[in-house]
Amino acid sequence: MTRLQQRLGALRSAGRKGLVPFMTAGDPSLAATVPVMHALVEAGADVIELGVPFSDPMADGPVIQRSSERALLRGAGQRYVLDSVRQFRERDAVTPVVLMGYLNPVEIRGVAAFATDAAEAGVDGVLLVDLPPE
Numbered sequence: 001m002t003r004l005q006q007r008l009g010a011l012r013s014a015g016r017k018g019l020v021p022f023m024t025a026g027d028p029s030l031a032a033t034v035p036v037m038h039a040l041v042e043a044g045a046d047v048i049e050l051g052v053p054f055s056d057p058m059a060d061g062p063v064i065q066r067s068s069e070r071a072l073l074r075g076a077g078q079r080y081v082l083d084s085v086r087q088f089r090e091r092d093a094v095t096p097v098v099l100m101g102y103l104n105p106v107e108i109r110g111v112a113a114f115a116t117d118a119a120e121a122g123v124d125g126v127l128l129v130d131l132p133p134e
Contacts, residue, residue, distance in 0.1 A: 023036055023051065024068055026076025046095075
């Protein structure tokens with residue numbers, strides 16, 4: 001059973017909804033990402049949704065678009081995001097982390113390579129908002 005399945009099962013058994021906060025990796029700074037992830041858990045997060053900065057976040061509103069722009073200007077790309085998850089896992093092997101992003105960077109890296117790298121980093125799920133259901 002995966003971390004995400006375990007957490008969702010525990011929430012279901014407890015009869016409660018989960019708190020799943022979103023943050024963009026690399027915003028407000030590169031150094032803040034992992035400490036903010038830990039702070040979210042300490043504040044009660046059940047799952048963390050970590051945004052992968054993208055240059056054309058068409059499915060996001062203006063606040064998330066601007067956070068992606070700032071993060072990209074700092075150099076927060078896909079490698080940085082996966083390294084941040086790896087670093088988070090050094091202290092927290094329990095809290096599920098789900099990446100939220102777009103298909104294009106995954107296709108550029110290669111779907112199989114991305115899936116392998118994400119799993120090895122400790123990612124528990126991926127939401128690709130522009131992935132066609134087919």
